[in-house]
Amino acid sequence: MPASESSKISLPRGVRIGYGSGSVATGAFGTVPGLMLLPYLTDSLGIAAIAAGFIVFLPKAWDVILNPIAGRISDRTTDPRGPRRPWLLRAGLALAAGFALLFAAPEMATGLEAAWVLVLFLACATAYAFFQVPFVAMPAEMTSSYDERTRLMTWRVAILAFTIMLAGATAPAIRDAVGGRDGYRVMGLVMAALIAVGVVSAYVGTRRAPVTAPQPGAGSLRDQLRIVAEARDFRWLLTCFVIQALAVGAMLAGVDYLASDVLGRDGAATILFVLFVGPALLLTPIWSAIGTRIGKKRGYVASSVFLAAGALLTITAQSAPLAVVYGAVVLIGVGYAGCQVFPLAMLPDAAAVDARRTGSNRAGVYTGVWTAGETLGLALGPGVFALVLALGGYRSSTDGGVAQPDSALTAITLGFSLLPAVLVVLSLLWLRRYSLEAEDVDGTDGPGGALDESVSA
Structure with missing residues (x-):
């Protein structure tokens, strides 16, 4: 077909x-x-x-x-x-x-x-x-x-x-x-x-x-990993996603610290977690519709801006009313929903374009590299946050009852806000190089869309 x-x-x-x-x-x-x-x-x-x-x-x-x-x-x-x-x-x-x-x-x-x-x-x-x-x-x-x-x-x-x-x-x-x-x-x-x-x-x-009949690419795993690494659009998309996974990992690691040490409210960690994840339940279809209207790349950029803006707004957590902090986390959740929808929808596009151009199905290798990068980003996020805590002089304890110095409270706030915001904005430098559009993926004529349809039949 x-x-x-x-x-x-x-x-x-x-x-x-x-x-x-x-x-x-x-x-x-x-x-x-x-x-x-x-x-x-x-x-x-x-x-x-x-x-x-x-x-x-x-x-x-x-x-x-x-x-x-x-x-x-x-x-x-x-x-x-x-x-x-x-x-x-x-x-x-x-x-x-x-x-x-x-x-x-x-x-x-x-x-x-x-x-x-x-x-x-x-x-x-x-x-x-x-x-x-x-x-x-x-x-x-x-x-x-x-x-x-x-x-x-x-x-x-x-x-x-x-x-x-x-x-x-x-x-x-x-x-x-x-x-x-x-x-x-x-x-x-x-x-x-x-x-x-x-x-x-x-x-x-x-x-x-x-079900697409499997047509695995020739060569060793090393050969296929090299080919995948040379796929420019996939490389730009993956780099952006891994940097954002690092940012999200740091924020998730900081939820409990922000709630207990900075906000000092019982149950605040649960509220922050729900506000962070909850918007995805309501806004995922909306982001999907936006992506259909303006394109996945533009939708990804827009959701990244929401994520970065919400993170940056939480820099006021030490002084702003609690409602402002909660509102900032809702904004983070709004962006986070889109930052999950769009890259996960763009990944199979990159794999499909590769399969159409070469006649070889490397979707599994693409996905393996992708999930490895995501795992690495999410694993490094808490480590980077812990480093920020150490630089701020955070005091460890067995019961969590130690009063933290102002420098540690500032480190928690910056590790949850400024650090992720900078990382998300930085990730857009790679996303802007991503060039696949609908015509490229669907195989129709257009900028970059002159693909060999006999291969995809």
Whole structure:
């Protein structure tokens, strides 16, 4: 089918929702360990903070290496269900099983308990890579439509935002309601069940999705990574996204510090978290419509401006009324919603253009590199924020009751506001070089759109 015709085909709503439901799994696994694993290690298992930090960070570093490999393997998978869907079920159910065991360490010596968590978290990270990379790669093969991918991402981001709020609110509540190590065990089982629901829903929901016959590129993984690295538009987009992931990671790491040390309000951390993520539930369809009207790149720029402006406004947190700070975080959430929709919709465009030009399907490799970059950015964000705290003379304690010097309060505020704002603005220097438009992706004539339609037929 010529690209110009296939681009007009809309996916059934059931397929959009089915695909988006995979974000239940990614949202739960992406949120709960960040909230719960470090306290579990230090306050329940009695593991030293340095060792606990190593246990939490190592799987993130492993994913950076593994994601491109997972993409390469899924590119070369041959199955009647398509190259990606079998991995959703296999890796997704393995992830759910591993997550249930992660917080269920039996009573052992401290060193053995630490080893239990490290091995299980590495296993979860491995399963997650083989679920997430094929999952993110699917839109490039489900539709050739530039606008349809944006609509597909609308469902995905909306479900992701809802899951982040649901998992982030209920996981601590379950732990506290049950209490002790049993609280963590029950919480792990509930979250594992939630992950399994998302996995099965995504697998079943995409059974009617169009499947592109796999045509994996020739050469070794190293050769394909080199080719992907030479794709200029993808490189500019990825650089922008990673820098913004670094900014978001720093802000998320600073939520609790801003709430407790700067605002000094009980429950403020929960409110800030909801205000940060909540707008995505309402505004994702609006950003999608804006992108259809003005283009994904312009929509991405606009949402980035909202994100940077909201971050910069929180620089007043030490002196402004609480309502102003909350309003600034809402503005951050407005921008954050768009900054999730547009890059995730632009990624399959870059992979699809590469496939049309070369006749080789490297969507998995593209996605593997993308998710590795995202993981790196989100992992570095808390580290950069911690460095800002150290420069400000932040005082650590065992009970959080130490009064912080003014320099530390300023560091918290700047780490949450000025630092992310500068990073987001800086990221636009790379985004402005991105040049793919609808005519390039759909294969129609236009600036840069003279693609070989015989390849895409």
